[in-house]
Amino acid sequence: MSDAKPLEGVLVVSIEQAVAAPLCTSRLAAAGARVIKVERPEGDFARGYDGFVKGEASYFVWINHGKESICLDLKQNEDRLCLDRILAEADVFVQNLSVGAVARLGFGEEELRKKYPRLITCSISGYGEQNEYRDMRAYDMLVQAESGLSGISGDGRMGISVADIVTGMNAHTAIVEALHYREKNGKGCSLSLSLFGSMTDIMAVPLLQQAYSGSGPDYIGMRHPSIVPYGAFPTSGSDVVISIQNEREWQRLCLDVLESTELASHPDFASNKLRTQHRQDVESAIGAITRQFSQQELLNRLRQAKIACGVSNTLAEVLEHPAYQSVQTTLPDGQVADIPALPAQTPWLTDKVKGCPELGADTDRIKAEFDKEVRA
Template identity: 50%
Template sequence: MSGALDGILVIALEQAVAAPYCTAELAAAGARVIKIERAEGDFARGYDRAAKGDSSYFVWLNQGKESIALDIKQEGDLALLNRMLDRADVFVQNLAPGAADRAGLSPEALQARNPGLTCVSISGYGSGPGVDGLKAYDLLVQAESGLSAITGGPQEMGRVGVSICDIGAGMTAHAQVLEALIARGRTGKGRTIEVTLFDVAANWMAVPLIHTEYGSGAPTRQGLRHPSIAPYGAYQSSDGALTLISIQNEREWLRLTQEALDLPELASDPRFKGNAARVENRDALEAALSARIGQIKAEELRARLAAASIAYGAVNTPEDVTRHPALRRRDLTTSGGAVVSGPARAVRGVEGTRPGPAPAIDAQGAAIRKEFAA
């Protein structure tokens, strides 16, 4: 199956999550992605063995890529990499800041020989005073960016349960590569792109930061409650299941209290008239709602909410999600040829290509060396 990026050559000096996420999306659109690894391989190969012996991270993010093991400190391997880059459309790397430049792989040097090359650098913080030398794994950036301070319950901060800063950086880089390729169609020139995990997280923290500097302070940690809308949170039914209920306007508030929960006295209570009042009197509100919902089984509660056109969602476990009717799937092939089922790409209506398996270390090394021989 052809893809929108057929004929595009991407060289990826990458490891872990952020850069591989970017290039995985490019590969799914038809680009040829050659992954440069150390002899021991991308360290994400060793994160776990959940995917029938392979790392779940690696299988997810490296479908259809080619692998060659290079030591760019060796003159011959560096020369080979430069020959590959002379013919490439995109170069993505997430080495430590400055490492690519020290190896002679700066955007200026590469684009002097190949003006159409787009060079993408992904790092934790970039470089500069105060951030030089900072390690930048996902959870560290969640903490440094303030994301951890607003995530979790009232008594404890929490980690967002997936590598959200890495994934966000990969998504951002992918979008910028596509912009660069469109621009090159008009100008013939590539772009130099720098994406940092911290910049992405800080951008997503815009509302808490604006509240901190200009409002009454950042939202406090509410667990499964919305800090500025009430009721908007999870409630436990009589069978122990949690259902998240969201009220966005007064029409919904009346339908919730009068139709779904048979609590007309709440609808007329002046403490709960308008969202601002409900937030101010949240403790009393939550006590009343929880007492009523605690008398109803989850199936009946959700049927009542649906009949009243109230937005709700089950608080699912990962096991529950594997059976969710909205979950679309795709097959992922491990480096050993086994097949595991994973979530489909997060886009509908554009199927993309059906790339091959995640590669074994240096699986295409011999062929790539021959193709790009001096």
């Protein structure tokens, strides 16, 4: 394992709160960037979402480890001057305040671009900055609804903050690209992302279906709108999830798992397009056979036939799953907590990450550091 991390030497300053921007900067910190988290005197409100992780908030612990915390009241001239001194040395500036807020404080993209041409700025908004929705509140649940995700997911909120999370991931990717861009041409650039734009990107398939066929998919639970069979099927115990991707797999499912030559040769089930047209008949026929097996018997048959399958786990079962990986982080009070490992296993990651910052823990040190740099 190499000691060097790819973003070592990169200074990131982030006026961030909640999820999208903190997730982005946490990934930059994991790759070695120095991340200075600028918080209001009362702190990032995500610190108070809950207290489930040994007294700390789940969201905060997940996406704020490895950062330094400085408390600044940007309504005060002295603190604005402090932020400006830090930005003069920074490589990346991230913010997810309401549209126009940083500009009113004197840190708008155009002004920063003139003062610091190598600085990369990244602004995260709810609906973008150039339309009539620019000033709308854009919490994750609202964007799930506005983007159509709720409509194809049972008219409910997804169980995670998917709009925030995807936007944070997109911002991370865009910043890494911008750093490479600057390496080639010596210039920084302005990046702009929105939660709504991130959602319409991952909603591309149903949106394209609507745009070009006049009809998008309806909510169909665990099923897939374009693939059959794909979903949960009954056993004598709990359901088993089965996914068939091609005709070879369909034949193996019919003959090796279900032992049904009738299904394998049925003319209405001969292709995925036909099976989709006869979805109810296909699923009923399969279910009539699978419910004769126990859950484990069916899983064994499916695995032996190399058919994609799984079960719907509880959260407690996920924590015991053979594929689940975690790393340790230190909480502000010194306690240690396990958090899910980053999805990309890279040479520069370890099984322990830097700790989560106490509110304002680094304020005095950072102020002194950058005051000295300016005076020097």
